[in-house]
Amino acid sequence: MKKNIALCVSILASSLMISSYANAAPAALPADGKVDILTCTLLNEDVTIPLSNGVIASFNCGGTERAIQIATCSTNGRTSERTVLTPCGETGQPACAVAPAPALTTVVSGATIYTARSNGGQVGPATFDGAACDTAGLNGKIPDRNI
DSSP states (O other): OHHHHHHHHHHHHHHHHHHHHHTOSOEEOOTTOEEOTTTOTTOSSOEEOOOOTTEEEEEEEETTTTEEEEEEEETTSOOSOEEEEEETTSTTSOOOSSSSOOEEEEEEOSOOOEEEESSSOOOEEOOOSSOOSSHHHHHTTSOSSOO
């Protein structure tokens, strides 16, 4: 009996692991904005995400932290070079020499892509790296990873 229970538990655990990774890849949000519980097993009901005209989105449901991530951008948004404030110590920036550190400026280009995630993240702009406002650019901001 103990062997049967152990076998059932291991089969259940395996199927849960398989289902949690089955949809753990970035995908474009459908035109109607609908994401169902079969597409994203982390949802407890189907959802519809309404987008404004000219805004596109991708989502990633799963990954090792079992979080839902979303990335959006405006296809009519700015992509030209511009100067932005970048605090020291941020990824790809010089370390802070003194506290409080002065802000640095950086010339960036590419689409402004906003990201959010369900495991405690906040909505904010992604790193400017010249990415285009298209599905590939969005998917690159919400990879499968430990969040």
